[in-house]
């Protein structure tokens with residue numbers, strides 16, 4: 001019997017449906033991986049910003065993880081918003097039982113500028129969780145925090161990727177250039193080679209949850225057995241289309257659109273398989 005690809009996300013919520021767990025599950029579904037989730041924080045947020053945050057009690061985070069891990073196959077997993085050191089300790093402990101690629105989106109600040117992680121937890125993320133990852137996907141401000149170096153050019157992005165792999169211990173780093181003014185170019189470094197993934201910059205304010213959707217797409221493709229490079233290449237195509245097809249919902253930075261791109265995605269995958 002063919003096994004169904006299964007992907008898990010460990011992250012916070014977004015009731016407006018554009019970021020966090022909601023974006024992840026929609027992406028898994030769209031890319032035909034069976035989606036599962038463990039919720040770390042319930043976040044009252046929308047396209048204009050974050051209104052309130054409630055952290056799930058630690059024993060409940062642990063129980064959710066145990067419930068999924070003890071019963072379900074997990075072929076790839078990702079983490080998104082992990083706000084506190086205590087949460088991270090539990091998660092680090094539980095995921096060490098998993099034999100599957102780990103994609104970390106090192107979420108620090110929402111598109112709106114609201115902080116989603118305690119400052120002490122940033123250091124724990126860098127020192128304890130990062131070495132467990134198969135790939136980490138920082139945007140430029142996150143990569144600057146992780147490396148302690150300013151990034152203003154494509155060369156700086158590449159240098160940050162090498163620091164994250166060789167000095168901080170991630171297996172691979174994907175530095176996202178969404179925050180630079182030029183082309184939307186990302187660099188993947190796997191410890192040996194650089195790969196670049198470029199796309200046209202789409203003039204749009206609808207970029208709420210782009211990082212979540214991108215890392216979820218990478219996770220979905222990994223769960224289906226793709227290599228890291230293939231997974232990133234397909235995910236880059238997916239996020240570019242998702243930004244392009246955004247529906248301009250809400251009064252602030254609107255969400256990307258996953259389902260409207262189905263036909264275009266199918267054509268692309270057909271041509272590249």
Ligand SMILES: Nc1ncnc2c1ncn2[C@@H]1O[C@H](COP(=O)(O)OP(=O)(O)OP(=O)(O)O)[C@@H](O)[C@H]1O
Pocket residue numbers: 019109110111138139140176177178179184185186199200201202203204207208209210211212214236239240243
């Ligand atoms: N305007 C844009 N046009 C095309 N691609 C973009 C644009 N903005 C971001 N991207 C791409 O989207 C992906 C997500 O990158 P981004 O840097 O926006 O993530 P992020 O800042 O973590 O997202 P989030 O808003 O969820 O925090 C990257 O591949 C990036 O290059």
Ligand SMILES: Cc1ncc(CO)c(N)n1
Pocket residue numbers: 011012013014019020021043045080081107109110111116208209210211212
């Ligand atoms: C829950 C959550 N995770 C990540 C982000 C970053 O986009 C967000 N806005 N909300």
